[in-house]
Amino acid sequence: MRVLVVEDNLQVSRQLADALKRGGYVLDVAADGEEGEFLGQNESYDAVILDLGLPKCEGLKVLQRWRQEGRNMPILILTARDTWREKVMGLRAGADDYLAKPFEVEEVVARVEALIRRASGHASSVLTWGAVTLDTSSQRVTLHGNSVELTALEFRTLSYFLHHPNAILSKTQLTEHIYNQDFDLDSNVIEVLINRLRKKLGPSFISTHRGKGYQLTDIDSET
């Protein structure tokens, strides 16, 4: 899951980043409105955390422009002004949720998780595909009810697949949303990851579409 954090206060931004990384998210951080707007326009994110009081370009404007351009990722707005006027204006401008400072960073992680889940059409924090379940809040994975140990990378990959259950995901897309750095990875790395997941969750759990990418295997055809 790739999340954009637009926050001008470096300390707050650092704490948010730490908490989100612990929660298994991949991050981009922007310190002002212009940079944030640019990133939101050009990169693909699963969620955005946007502070409203930003230098250079106000958060509300950034939000409005993104929505006008048809960017529809879930957005959580943060503000120091705890007034209903701001909440109304933020949500009317297209935000999905609202959090007033000060808050505990864990709360932000929980909200982001809920937003991503809601955006992919899931109501509960437990995502299921066949015999596999993934609990986003406790970060536990089970196969036929038995706990499965996954590395952080494997967990992120599985989580991304489960949030996009019917999509064919390209290697580039997976790289972007799973790895923290924006560098060219050897495409083998993704292949290796997929193979490790198949080993742990069953060989036909993820199917390969040559030249296109990977997809969760349809449950009915599996049996």
Next chain:
Amino acid sequence: MKRNTLALRLLIISSVWVVLTLMVVGLLLIFLFRSHVERRFDDFLFDQLKGNIAASEISPTDGVLHMTWVPSNLRFHRPLSGWYWQILENGTLRARSRSLWQHTLTVTDPGIGTGLQHQILKDPVGMTLRGLVENVTLPESDASFTFVVAGPVSNIEQDVHEFSTMLLITLLALGVGLVGAVFFQIRIGLRPLARLQQALAETRSGKTARLPESFPGEIQPVVSELNALLDHNAAVLERARTHTANLAHALKNPLMVLTNEAHAMKGERGCLMEEQLENMTHSIQRYLSKARMAGANRLPGVRAVVGTIAEDLRFTMEHLYKEKDLDIQLVGLEEVSFQGDEQDLQEMLGNVMDNACKWAKTVVQVRGERTANIWRVIVEDDGPGIPEGQEAVVLQRGRRLDEAVPGSGLGLDIVRDIALLYGGALSLDRSSLGGVRASLEWPAITEAV
């Protein structure tokens, strides 16, 4: 028309003036008319007297006075008509008009050489007469003849009376016309004042934010000053809000950083820090929200539309509580109006609705109600409600009945503070839907000044 208004004052002053002037003019005209009529009357008597003198001669044969012709005016022929003449010779009757019949007029002898004399006489039936008397000596005689001509005073009085009646009617008409003219002049002349009154009522009810700038020179300075005051008020409020917003921003980021660091510290010291930081946070929240309150009660030029604000808040709540899929109903909110600052209403209604949504299972109802002098918004939910006897506790600062549900416990306390500022109140009791019934009310302000 109200008492003690400029219009009434002007109307009374000019009415009194008009009435006094007309009365003086009337009296003067009656006086002039009377003297004119009397002069005409006297002229007639004079002509008659001179005619009688001219017609008299002493008969050379017997030395007795004869009338060579009898004055033909019919008035003197009709018996007791009030019009008489007679001629006396040393007090002895020599000749008289037919109208006198066998009577004589009692005349005071004016004496020789006194010329014409006016006398008030009585006729045989007691009528008051105005008479002209002259002593004359005729040629061919040594005797002194007293010539008397008289006419009824009532004749003059009747003329004057008729004239007075006509005059009264004329002056009355004139008076009514003048007072009417004054009335219309005042109405039209003072129309800008009425317009000002209307404009003030409109700003008071919040229909307009400022007064129009198109008044006559005498009133415009007042209007401009008032507008400047209104602008100043708005600017002061806006500045205060900007400052509190900046302060909020400046304080809350460091507070958040510290809170999260303290949280990460764990242990006793971490707990202590976290606790103190939480206290600080609550104080800041509380006093910043107090500082943000406009409390613009009864201040001209401000009004908030309850329906629009509730609509905005419903949109917000539907987003914030998306998972609960609440049915938020807005009923009869056009009944109520809030003559105060929009943000204040938004804060009150936002907190109350948020509270309702937090606890509701499926339904939240927001209903407007209006009584004679109270506007009320009632927010009800179908949640678990407040346990019996705990209503007062909920309204206390920082108290939460369920510590597991997120919130600072400040919401309803702030609502109550704002409501008090507007002379209103917040009360909680059990709703027929099962949950809490929060009733937010404030005094109704009518448009009349």
